[in-house]
Amino acid sequence: MKYVSRSDWGAKYGRGPTNITPQRGGVAIHWEGPKMGTFPHSSCDDKVRGIERFHVQSNGWDGIAYTLLVCPHGYVFEGRGLGRRTAANGTNDSNQRYYAICALIGKGDAVPEALLDGMRDGVAYLRDHDAGNDVKPHSAFFSTECPGDRLRKWISGGTGGGDGGGGGGGGKAPAWPGVYLKHPPPTEHSSARTWQSRMRQRGWTISVDGVYGPQSKEVCIKFQREKGLDADGIVGPATWKATWTSPVT
Ligand SMILES: [Zn+2]
Numbered sequence: 001m002k003y004v005s006r007s008d009w010g011a012k013y014g015r016g017p018t019n020i021t022p023q024r025g026g027v028a029i030h031w032e033g034p035k036m037g038t039f040p041h042s043s044c045d046d047k048v049r050g051i052e053r054f055h056v057q058s059n060g061w062d063g064i065a066y067t068l069l070v071c072p073h074g075y076v077f078e079g080r081g082l083g084r085r086t087a088a089n090g091t092n093d094s095n096q097r098y099y100a101i102c103a104l105i106g107k108g109d110a111v112p113e114a115l116l117d118g119m120r121d122g123v124a125y126l127r128d129h130d131a132g133n134d135v136k137p138h139s140a141f142f143s144t145e146c147p148g149d150r151l152r153k154w155i156s157g158g159t160g161g162g163d164g165g166g167g168g169g170g171g172k173a174p175a176w177p178g179v180y181l182k183h184p185p186p187t188e189h190s191s192a193r194t195w196q197s198r199m200r201q202r203g204w205t206i207s208v209d210g211v212y213g214p215q216s217k218e219v220c221i222k223f224q225r226e227k228g229l230d231a232d233g234i235v236g237p238a239t240w241k242a243t244w245t246s247p248v249t
């Protein structure tokens with residue numbers, strides 16, 4: 001990994017609090033937002049310092065919000081770093097359970113292979129320490145365009161990013177929780193949230209609220225038809241497994 005530490009890039013502010021449980025989640029992927037265009041690697045330090053300044057002076061945070069930042073040249077910049085709570089994910093729960101990696105690209109920018117290599121390095125580095133295996137786009141937690149369609153697709157495995165991105169199809173399913181998700185009446189259970197969030201990651205429009213109601217059922221039936229499963233609208237062991245292992249189409 002081409003690592004750039006805080007002292008290498010000249011961090012000036014804090015690293016944030018330590019109360020986190022990333023082993024119960026994983027890594028959230030972000031972009032910088034506005035179009036950044038192309039720039040030489042010699043200007044990357046300056047861009048990271050600019051983001052830090054903005055997060056502290058305009059947002060009032062302790063320091064730069066992200067755990068790591070990856071430039072289009074594939075370098076991995078230490079943001080808050082390991083063991084620190086990010087301020088980037090948009091909700092308390094996701095800041096508690098997910099680290100945050102920001103790609104230094106924005107709307108309309110290309111997604112260079114070097115950047116994806118750096119993103120994979122960053123995810124692997126966090127997993128080697130205390131992050132869980134889950135990788136989600138920022139938009140899975142919060143209504144936002146971030147990290148853009150191309151990175152979202154990469155995360156769901158659509159552009160060959162499956163390894164670093166937590167798997168498109170062909171991944172390993174978590175153990176079936178033993179609860180049939182069905183409606184009516186709605187099923188309220190933590191596994192409903194897990195399933196909904198995975199379905200959203202696969203590209204379905206679905207609320208991730210932990211309640212398996214009419215919308216979840218409708219999505220489930222479409223998914224079951226698409227995958228040749230029994231289209232009963234109930235998430236049992238077979239549908240649960242297919243949610244992780246069948247190819248994203
Ligand atoms: Zn974001």
Ligand SMILES: [Zn+2]
Pocket residue numbers: 040041042044071072073074075
């Ligand atoms: Zn760079």
